Amino acid sequence: MKVSVSALAALSVLQTTVGAIELNPDDPNSIKKATKIVAAGLRKWYTGDRPGDTPGNLPDPYYWWEAGAMFNAFVDYWYYTGDDTYNAITEQAMVHQIGDFNAFMPPNQTKTLGNDDQAFWGMAAMSAAENKFPDSKQPDTPSWLMLAQAVFNTQAPRWNTETCGGGLKWQIFHFNRGYDYKNTISNGCFFNIAARLAKYTGNTTYSEWAEKAWDWQRNIGLIDQNYQFYDGSDDRKNCSKLSHIQWTYNAGVHMAGAAALWNISTTNNNQAEAEKWRKHLEGIITGTSVFFHPEAKDVMYEVACEMNGKCNNDQRSFKAYLARWMGYSMKVAPFTIPMIMPKLRASAIAAAKQCNAGPDQTTCGLRWWQNGVNDGSFGPGEQMAAMEVMQNLLIDEVPGPVTENTGGLSKSDPAAGSQAEVQPVEFDELTTGDRAGAGILTTVVLVGVLGGAWWMVS
Numbered sequence: 053m054k055v056s057v058s059a060l061a062a063l064s065v066l067q068t069t070v071g072a073i074e075l076n077p078d079d080p081n082s083i084k085k086a087t088k089i090v091a092a093g094l095r096k097w098y099t100g101d102r103p104g105d106t107p108g109n110l111p112d113p114y115y116w117w118e119a120g121a122m123f124n125a126f127v128d129y130w131y132y133t134g135d136d137t138y139n140a141i142t143e144q145a146m147v148h149q150i151g152d153f154n155a156f157m158p159p160n161q162t163k164t165l166g167n168d169d170q171a172f173w174g175m176a177a178m179s180a181a182e183n184k185f186p187d188s189k190q191p192d193t194p195s196w197l198m199l200a201q202a203v204f205n206t207q208a209p210r211w212n213t214e215t216c217g218g219g220l221k222w223q224i225f226h227f228n229r230g231y232d233y234k235n236t237i238s239n240g241c242f243f244n245i246a247a248r249l250a251k252y253t254g255n256t257t258y259s260e261w262a263e264k265a266w267d268w269q270r271n272i273g274l275i276d277q278n279y280q281f282y283d284g285s286d287d288r289k290n291c292s293k294l295s296h297i298q299w300t301y302n303a304g305v306h307m308a309g310a311a312a313l314w315n316i317s318t319t320n321n322n323q324a325e326a327e328k329w330r331k332h333l334e335g336i337i338t339g340t341s342v343f344f345h346p347e348a349k350d351v352m353y354e355v356a357c358e359m360n361g362k363c364n365n366d367q368r369s370f371k372a373y374l375a376r377w378m379g380y381s382m383k384v385a386p387f388t389i390p391m392i393m394p395k396l397r398a399s400a401i402a403a404a405k406q407c408n409a410g411p412d413q414t415t416c417g418l419r420w421w422q423n424g425v426n427d428g429s430f431g432p433g434e435q436m437a438a439m440e441v442m443q444n445l446l447i448d449e450v451p452g453p454v455t456e457n458t459g460g461l462s463k464s465d466p467a468a469g470s471q472a473e474v475q476p477v478e479f480d481e482l483t484t485g486d487r488a489g490a491g492i493l494t495t496v497v498l499v500g501v502l503g504g505a506w507w508m509v510s
């Protein structure tokens with residue numbers, strides 16, 4: 053099954069690789085130029101701003117959550133490069149998708165709205181607040197911070213102690229497939245948002261929830277002693293069995309949360325907590341070695357599905373989020389730079405080298421470890437991953453996420469979204485057969501793990 057890198061390198065001689073994007077990781081201008089090309093390629097996939105289309109949606113078959121992830125990438129793009137080309141479509145999309153309870157729960161998305169899907173938009177709003185992305189001036193529009201708080205406030209009451217001793221279920225609504233599954237990405241995004249809200253606002257309620265989500269996942273084994281993150285667990289079996297599939301984005305969302313908690317405790321001179329989170333953060337970073345190619349040194353890959361060509365549309369974007377949170381972690385926990393930067397650099401160079409396909413000869417594929425050979429897999433996921441791995445090299449160009457006390461402008465409302473508890477959403481009868489969202493494959497895999505290698509999608 054495994055194709056050796058040298059065989060692929062030989063193949064590359066046969067292909068003309070005239071294009072490719074130039075990237076000198078030591079030169080911020082070169083990084084910005086490269087990222088600009090890739091960002092333009094990502095933007096081409098987006099149609100929601102066209103007349104008659106819906107702002108915030110990617111065209112089929114791309115799910116709603118991925119659009120939220122994409123606008124997070126554009127928020128960061130503006131932050132890292134100063135190029136505001138995509139700010140207007142980003143604001144328009146995020147405001148249009150605010151939905152019920154001002155918490156990114158648009159009724160149109162009920163069928164695909166898991167906790168993780170909602171949280172990807174919530175994380176975009178959190179990044180907007182941290183980066184001082186201008187708040188929308190449209191009347192009656194909440195601030196970016198309020199939107200992130202609303203996502204938190206709708207999710208915390210969903211903490212479910214009926215089974216598994218706690219945890220968030222994957223799904224919000226009982227009629228969606230996956231309601232019986234407690235997964236790492238849902239709990240990890242909640243952890244990420246809670247930790248960053250704690251850092252931004254100084255409110256310890258958020259950090260207590262972050263600790264709770266972390267401790268629960270450790271207890272169930274979704275995070276193991278070697279900081280490997282597994283996909284999730286069936287709550288009908290009281291989480292006694294796990295799906296051991298590993299995704300880059302699970303490590304990513306947790307890395308950022310741990311970095312934020314280290315930052316808070318260090319800033320507060322709480323040495324015991326700082327030491328604890330330093331250890332966790334180092335462990336998470338070391339644990340990501342599973343996501344770096346065994347032969348192409350320090351080049352990131354999606355271990356569960358890249359080698360066997362089985363990454364679905366969702367999964368083809370996951371590397372974007374590991375790269376994103378590697379950048380964030382270096383910014384808020386600078387001691388991690390020597391551990392993280394070599395991997396991000398090698399990955400960015402490898403990614404740029406294969407962005408050489410399509411009529412423009414700058415379209416990026418999925419596999420970065422083939423020494424410049426583009427694998428012909430195109431989409432917003434591939435494009436976003438290449439963009440994130442490049443733009444996060446620019447950490448020295450930005451001051452880092454603000455807080456309420458260090459220049460934050462986005463207004464706080466600790467009660468945002470809490471009306472959701474007293475005013476539950478009303479549903480129409482829905483069919484659940486077509487339900488899919490982040491990680492849908494994984495529930496299926498849970499039933500029959502161990503087809504090939506345990507970590508691989510079969």
Ligand SMILES: *[C@@H]1O[C@H](CO)[C@@H](O)[C@H](O)[C@H]1NC(C)=O
Pocket residue numbers: 106107108148149150151158160
């Ligand atoms: C919901 O769908 C309708 C019909 O397609 C569309 O007009 C509206 O903008 C959508 N709302 C959101 C928040 O996506």
Ligand SMILES: *[C@@H]1O[C@H](CO)[C@@H](O)[C@H](O)[C@H]1NC(C)=O
Pocket residue numbers: 215216217271272290
């Ligand atoms: C279910 O799992 C939780 C967490 O591991 C444990 O505390 C609880 O005792 C288990 N319940 C049953 C009925 O096994």
Ligand SMILES: *[C@@H]1O[C@H](CO)[C@@H](O)[C@H](O)[C@H]1NC(C)=O
Pocket residue numbers: 315318319383384385386451452453454
């Ligand atoms: C905490 O994070 C901020 C950026 O949000 C950074 O400026 C600061 O140096 C970090 N604190 C420590 C102790 O590293």
Ligand SMILES: *[C@@H]1O[C@H](CO)[C@@H](O)[C@H](O)[C@H]1NC(C)=O
Pocket residue numbers: 205255256257258466467
């Ligand atoms: C802290 O956050 C919690 C949860 O949202 C909220 O209930 C509480 O009022 C907040 N405290 C302060 C001082 O803002």
